[in-house]
Amino acid sequence: MHRYGGLMARAAEGEIERWPVGVPVALWPRMQAITLEVIMRAVFGITEADRLERLRGVLRTMLDWTTQPRRLLALAALGPERVQSKSLFREALDPVDELLLDEIGRRRDDPSVAERDDVLSLLVQARHEDGRPMSDAELRDELMTLLVAGHETTATALAWAIERLVRHPDKLRRLTEEVEAGEDDYLDAVVKETLRLRPVIPIVVRRLTEPMEIGGHLLPAGVSVTPCIHLMHRRPDIYPEPERFRPERFLERPAGTYTWIPFGGGVRRCLGASFAIFEMKTVLSTVLARTRLEQAHTGSERVKRRAITLTPSGGAEVVVGRRTAPQRGGPRPEAAPVGA
Ligand code: HEM
Numbered sequence: 001m002h003r004y005g006g007l008m009a010r011a012a013e014g015e016i017e018r019w020p021v022g023v024p025v026a027l028w029p030r031m032q033a034i035t036l037e038v039i040m041r042a043v044f045g046i047t048e049a050d051r052l053e054r055l056r057g058v059l060r061t062m063l064d065w066t067t068q069p070r071r072l073l074a075l076a077a078l079g080p081e082r083v084q085s086k087s088l089f090r091e092a093l094d095p096v097d098e099l100l101l102d103e104i105g106r107r108r109d110d111p112s113v114a115e116r117d118d119v120l121s122l123l124v125q126a127r128h129e130d131g132r133p134m135s136d137a138e139l140r141d142e143l144m145t146l147l148v149a150g151h152e153t154t155a156t157a158l159a160w161a162i163e164r165l166v167r168h169p170d171k172l173r174r175l176t177e178e179v180e181a182g183e184d185d186y187l188d189a190v191v192k193e194t195l196r197l198r199p200v201i202p203i204v205v206r207r208l209t210e211p212m213e214i215g216g217h218l219l220p221a222g223v224s225v226t227p228c229i230h231l232m233h234r235r236p237d238i239y240p241e242p243e244r245f246r247p248e249r250f251l252e253r254p255a256g257t258y259t260w261i262p263f264g265g266g267v268r269r270c271l272g273a274s275f276a277i278f279e280m281k282t283v284l285s286t287v288l289a290r291t292r293l294e295q296a297h298t299g300s301e302r303v304k305r306r307a308i309t310l311t312p313s314g315g316a317e318v319v320v321g322r323r324t325a326p327q328r329g330g331p332r333p334e335a336a337p338v339g340a
Pocket residue numbers: 145146147149150151153154157200201203204205262263264265266267268269270271272273275276277
């Protein structure tokens with residue numbers, strides 16, 4: 001995971017440099033730009049500027065198209081097979097498919113693929129149990145899954161972290177000081193508390209394969225149950241004063257496997273949880289080392305549902321000031337860049 005540290009920090013630095021100073025700016029789309037860059041480099045393994053530029057363009061169009069609530073409903077109603085054939089959907093998807101299949105072809109032909117550590121290179125070398133390599137279509141589907149599952153979720157969690165921190169200047173100050181001192185504990189607690197109080201995804205869904213008793217009700221096999229992340233994270237017996245943003249609670253007591261579940265749980269728990277936590281810590285450290293942030297408006301931003309994610313209603317609007325000299329906590333020079 002630490003191999004990706006330098007790459008994540010550089011993606012954040014490049015984006016932070018473009019943030020306007022002294023005026024309200026919504027950080028949620030800015031965080032999306034960072035997480036998209038990280039996926040294109042760490043997962044797809046693309047580093048050449050012109051290919052990144054082309055992919056960035058078609059991915060943005062596709063992501064904007066597919067994450068509009070109205071369209072998501074249509075996708076859910078039609079089901080994947082029928083959606084695949086709809087020309088409107090194909091218009092957004094075909095250019096992405098084309099570029100991804102081109103990248104897959106290049107990676108298959110790359111004689112140094114074994115030395116690369118981006119996810120696509122690892123998948124190209126993976127084998128099914130019977131020894132077969134993954135097909136182009138399988139590889140493309142894996143890349144798309146990682147992109148869709150990992151890009152907006154992590155950006156939203158980062159936006160919420162900033163939204164909560166600027167409304168708690170004492171916590172922001174403590175975090176800045178500890179990050180400057182090269183310490184990780186409070187940063188880890190801030191990430192956990194953000195994901196507790198503002199879980200990006202409110203529920204997970206499971207279908208029972210056998211009867212199960214839940215809360216005194218016997219549910220038959222075949223029933224769908226939806227463990228609610230939001231409600232679990234607000235239980236006052238587990239989290240006293242559950243509405244308060246208090247990262248210290250995770251310094252006092254470790255996060256419980258069954259009570260802190262922003263990434264779901266069990267065999268279908270989020271595959272990218274470690275990646276997301278590491279990315280959140282790296283991006284937050286880099287932001288704190290280079291900027292001074294203040295809230296743009298008083299009052300908390302409301303939780304707004306956008307397709308399946310819960311986002312800050314104002315896009316996490318802040319006023320950015322620059323710090324003069326780069327502080328500790330920014331990119332660590334020893335972190336090896338990936339493919340760059
Ligand atoms: C803060 C960021 C993230 C949050 C809050 C999040 C949350 C979740 C949740 C709640 C699930 C469903 C788990 C369940 O049903 O038990 C999930 C699944 C998944 N996530 Fe994430 N995720 C995040 C980032 C990522 C990243 C960065 C990646 C990959 C690069 C990723 C890849 C996946 C995949 C592949 C699945 C499906 C796993 C399966 O069905 O086996 N996620 N995520």
